[in-house]
Amino acid sequence: MKKIAFLFPGQGSQAVGMGGDAAERLPGGRGIFSRADAALGYGLEKLCLEGPEEELKKTENTQPALYLTSAITLEVLRTAGLEPWAVAGHSLGEYTALHAAGVFDFETGLALVRQRGLAFAEAGQKEAGGMAAVIGLDAEKVAGVCEEAAIKGGICVPANLNEPMQTVISGTPETVDRACEIAKAQGAKRALRLPVSGAFHSPLVASAGDVMREALSKVELAAPKAIFVNNVDATVLDDPKLISDSLVRQVTGAVRWYESVEKLMSLGVEAFVEVGSGKVLSGLARRVAREIPCYTTESAASIDKTLSELT
Secondary structure: OOOEEEEEOOOOOOOOOOOHHHHHHOOOHHHHHHHHHHHHOOOHHHHHHHOOHHHHOOHHHHHHHHHHHHHHHHHHHHHOOOOOOEEEEOOOHHHHHHHHOOOOOHHHHHHHHHHHHHHHHHHHHHOOOEEEEEEOOOHHHHHHHHHHHHOOOOOEEEEEEEEOOEEEEEEOHHHHHHHHHHHHHOOOOEEEEEOOOOOOOOHHHHHHHHHHHHHHHOOOOOOOOOEEEOOOOOOEOOOHHHHHHHHHHHHHOOEOHHHHHHHHHHOOOOEEEEOOOOOHHHHHHHHHOOOOOEEOOOOHHHHHHHHHHHO
């Protein structure tokens, strides 16, 4: 078996029309859309394929929509004979990664991400928060920037360690703004606020962690059938109880993405495939793992190219 790692995107990779090309390639592909609509009780298929964009961008809609379209694309790859040797997902994408590894079935994962999206949206309404991307400083320096910014009050923490010189920070709006100014003064190439509805992966969304702890306590997880590298530790987990705990810690903990890619490299991964909408993760992987080929599946052409070269 080829050592192929499937990478599953998170919030920010959504786009109107996503999932359409993949569904057309899968016999009964639209059936997965129908299963999702029936399980959720609203028209996720129409939202994915037609928008409107403003509705699709809402956290409570984005999360199940991305899970769904990645799951459809996963089935396209599997139907063609391409299976993952290892899996990882960025934030929300971790749930699709676990579905791909057989930890829970499609409907169970969909219900979990629906609850997660609602919990994140509610947490953002309860606690005003913001996020910003800092480019050009290493993660250790960004952590120091966050600490300095919080001295005068508020919260600011590293949220997404996307690549060695790109970190997303999260916290109270004024503290994040202060951190951006400090980062620029310390030599950051860019430090800019992101259009998000809350301070994800920070203590300000702790209430969402409580919701997910309760939700996950009612779900029986299986041991993964593929190597699974988690977000908050960037390590391999195969114990269902540890995986459940990791998903809860992930809500307020940092997504250690580039370290996750490095972990997959150390295990001997031969290729990365980003499964679903967008090409953010493949782009990040290329900058971390320069010698390992990366593939996308966001369009009909990219799906065909991926399958032609890997099957």
